[in-house]
Amino acid sequence: MAQKFIFAIAGSCLLFLTAGCEETVPLEAPLRTSAPLSASYNSDEAQCRAEARRIGQGHIGKTAAVGGTVGALGGATESKETALAGALIGAAIGAAAGDIEVKQAQRNYLIQCMQQRGHSVYE
Numbered sequence: 001m002a003q004k005f006i007f008a009i010a011g012s013c014l015l016f017l018t019a020g021c022e023e024t025v026p027l028e029a030p031l032r033t034s035a036p037l038s039a040s041y042n043s044d045e046a047q048c049r050a051e052a053r054r055i056g057q058g059h060i061g062k063t064a065a066v067g068g069t070v071g072a073l074g075g076a077t078e079s080k081e082t083a084l085a086g087a088l089i090g091a092a093i094g095a096a097a098g099d100i101e102v103k104q105a106q107r108n109y110l111i112q113c114m115q116q117r118g119h120s121v122y123e
Contacts, residue, residue: 024100024103024104024107025107025123026103026107027049027052027053027103027106027107027110028049029107031045031110031111031114031121032121032122032123033119033120033121033122034120034121034122035120037119038118038119040117041119044113044114044117044119045114045119047113048109048110048113048114048117049110051109051113052106052107052109052110052113053106055102055105055106055109056098056101056102056105056106107123111123
């Protein structure tokens with residue numbers, strides 16, 4: 001009974017997490033500009049994309065670990081099997097949340113980097 005409850009809660013959390021997230025644009029997606037491209041646009045874009053890829057390294061793993069720990073602690077009150085199931089579900093939810101956060105942070109960094117270099121880019 002308790003295991004079904006944990007799976008129902010975890011499934012609900014995952015649905016809320018994915019439904020509540022704004023649409024994340026991949027880092028590799030082209031940038032939109034509101035003015036003609038300058039001569040330095042391509043080299044600036046390559047440098048900004050390379051810098052943006054370094055944003056959030058390790059964040060997904062940390063978020064998954066926190067989610068797994070919380071799930072294990074919640075399930076530990078019931079049984080070992082429930083704790084293991086809670087840890088696995090919590091880690092999966094944490095990794096998904098971390099991945100979404102990292103992708104959005106990378107895209108935001110890319111846009112800001114290009115704007116700071118004088119390019120009229122927007123989301």
